[in-house]
Amino acid sequence: MPAQFQTVQPVRAYQRVVEQVEEAVLTGALKPGERLPSERELMAQFGVSRSTVREALRVLESGGMVRSRPGDPHGPLVLPYSPAGLEKSMSRLAHLDQLSLAELLQFRMMVEGGAYLLAARLRTDAQLAEMRGALDAMERAVDRGPTAFSEADLAFHDTVARMSGNMLIIICSQVVHGVVLDMIAGKLQKAPDPRAVMAETLDHHQQALAAVRAGNGQLAADLARAKLYEYYADHLSSEERTALKWLVDGR
Amino acid sequence: MPAQFQTVQPVRAYQRVVEQVEEAVLTGALKPGERLPSERELMAQFGVSRSTVREALRVLESGGMVRSRPGDPHGPLVLPYSPAGLEKSMSRLAHLDQLSLAELLQFRMMVEGGAYLLAARLRTDAQLAEMRGALDAMERAVDRGPTAFSEADLAFHDTVARMSGNMLIIICSQVVHGVVLDMIAGKLQKAPDPRAVMAETLDHHQQALAAVRAGNGQLAADLARAKLYEYYADHLSSEERTALKWLVDGR
DNA sequence: AGTAATTTGTACGTATGTATC
DNA sequence: TGATACATACGTACAAATTAC
Numbered sequence: 136m137p138a139q140f141q142t143v144q145p146v147r148a149y150q151r152v153v154e155q156v157e158e159a160v161l162t163g164a165l166k167p168g169e170r171l172p173s174e175r176e177l178m179a180q181f182g183v184s185r186s187t188v189r190e191a192l193r194v195l196e197s198g199g200m201v202r203s204r205p206g207d208p209h210g211p212l213v214l215p216y217s218p219a220g221l222e223k224s225m226s227r228l229a230h231l232d233q234l235s236l237a238e239l240l241q242f243r244m245m246v247e248g249g250a251y252l253l254a255a256r257l258r259t260d261a262q263l264a265e266m267r268g269a270l271d272a273m274e275r276a277v278d279r280g281p282t283a284f285s286e287a288d289l290a291f292h293d294t295v296a297r298m299s300g301n302m303l304i305i306i307c308s309q310v311v312h313g314v315v316l317d318m319i320a321g322k323l324q325k326a327p328d329p330r331a332v333m334a335e336t337l338d339h340h341q342q343a344l345a346a347v348r349a350g351n352g353q354l355a356a357d358l359a360r361a362k363l364y365e366y367y368a369d370h371l372s373s374e375e376r377t378a379l380k381w382l383v384d385g386r
Numbered sequence: 387m388p389a390q391f392q393t394v395q396p397v398r399a400y401q402r403v404v405e406q407v408e409e410a411v412l413t414g415a416l417k418p419g420e421r422l423p424s425e426r427e428l429m430a431q432f433g434v435s436r437s438t439v440r441e442a443l444r445v446l447e448s449g450g451m452v453r454s455r456p457g458d459p460h461g462p463l464v465l466p467y468s469p470a471g472l473e474k475s476m477s478r479l480a481h482l483d484q485l486s487l488a489e490l491l492q493f494r495m496m497v498e499g500g501a502y503l504l505a506a507r508l509r510t511d512a513q514l515a516e517m518r519g520a521l522d523a524m525e526r527a528v529d530r531g532p533t534a535f536s537e538a539d540l541a542f543h544d545t546v547a548r549m550s551g552n553m554l555i556i557i558c559s560q561v562v563h564g565v566v567l568d569m570i571a572g573k574l575q576k577a578p579d580p581r582a583v584m585a586e587t588l589d590h591h592q593q594a595l596a597a598v599r600a601g602n603g604q605l606a607a608d609l610a611r612a613k614l615y616e617y618y619a620d621h622l623s624s625e626e627r628t629a630l631k632w633l634v635d636g637r
Numbered sequence: 638a639g640t641a642a643t644t645t646g647t648a649c650g651t652a653t654g655t656a657t658c
Numbered sequence: 659t660g661a662t663a664c665a666t667a668c669g670t671a672c673a674a675a676t677t678a679c
């Protein structure tokens with residue numbers, strides 16, 4: 136085996152501190168709710184200066200792994216895992232990478248389709264009741280305007296995503312839905328008849344709920360994709376529309 | 387409208403610096419390849435101490451947004467987007483047992499299915515040739531062992547993902563594939579007959595390529611899901627197997 | 638090629654507000 | 659309430675690294 140050397144970049148002191156703490160959390164040596172030593176003690180344990188310790192703590196803090204408060208004698212708190220980091224990464228991707236609305240909708244079709252497919256199998260009475268409740272909330276929101284309706288709609292889809300039992304679907308659903316709303320912001324209010332649009336959406340969601348209740352995930356997924364297409368098709372170029380239709384028909 | 391106050395937590399100085407730089411990058415005011423002012427200039431512009439500037443830079447650096455080198459008179463470099471952060475978040479999720487292999491495979495079925503569906507429509511001769519090339523590379527890798535074969539397999543799937551023309555699919559495909567490999571690292575070498583497994587995988591990929599060439603994305607997607615199921619079913623509990631099968635059949 | 642200037646990496650000290658006991 | 663320990667933020671200093679002349 137030939138020597139296959141790789142380029143190395145200098146490892147900063149703060150990075151080694153971060154790595155050690157991350158390792159401890161990942162291996163379970165440090166559990167959520169437990170405390171890190173105080174900054175002064177950390178500088179002794181790691182043999183680095185206060186600045187280095189603080190830079191490491193800031194990185195861990197921004198990553199959602201610990202939280203340190205001024206004056207807290209117990210030291211930085213180890214936080215339970217939160218998907219906030221994942222969400223932020225995905226939002227950045229969506230905003231940065233010249234992601235087109237068509238790409239987002241394609242992805243959302245895949246995610247929502249999968250969510251319905253799983254939700255229709257895993258459904259419990261409590262979850263169906265939650266869907267029903269979300270639907271009722273949407274109905275009540277019709278009179279409070281498109282913004283409130285949009286929020287209620289998002290809650291409905293979040294419920295379905297959670298019913299799938301798949302963390303990745305839950306997170307992607309939240310993120311993608313949010314980004315799509317960002318991209319379309321304002322364009323929906325310009326609809327000639329907002330109430331008609333909302334009524335139609337409501338009707339579609341009722342059909343989807345019925346399909347999930349009946350255990351027909353395939354139908355619910357098909358409905359969701361078709362609805363997404365007709366709802367957003369106006370905002371797409373003809374090429375984008377064609378590509379999106381492939382996913383609707385092709386499943 | 388009643389006063390609806392919310393709890394607020396103190397915003398650290400470094401956070402405001404981070405936010406402003408992130409905003410500049412997100413809005414395109416600061417493009418990859420450009421430079422941030424030096425630390426000393428940043429402390430003047432933001433009106434904070436050098437420690438604060440450095441803490442902010444460390445956070446941005448750990449997020450993969452900038453890179454600063456000692457002695458560089460041009461200041462920190464703004465980096466292009468990289469999915470490294472996404473991958474790290476997802477890996478963490480997986481390692482902390484918040485994410486099961488079954489969830490990852492469900493997600494991968496959705497992503498790969500969508501990729502094939504789109505690839506079969508958008509296919510160009512050059513892309514089909516690239517798939518063919520990736521397949522040939524896999525064939526050559528059979529003799530170099532499971533690790534080399536696995537790498538070639540990853541390249542094949544990456545090609546399909548890129549053919550979809552959807553950045554989200556490309557990134558998710560890379561990330562999820564990588565995490566799955568991490569989770570079952572080593573378990574595949576223990577197969578009684580590695581060559582048989584590789585041959586079977588090769589055969590399946592050839593079928594998928596034929597389906598894409600024929601423009602039958604539905605068939606390619608079905609093949610991919612079925613293959614994923616039989617390939618990883620052994621590593622799942624019976625409940626997880628059942629849930630995974632729902633996605634295979636349901637589509 | 639070598640030197641000087643600038644920048645980052647790290648360390649240390651200090652003042653101030655804060656949370657806990 | 660007071661005492662103590664803590665985090666926050668600022669400032670200074672010096673070594674190491676890089677670039678530019």
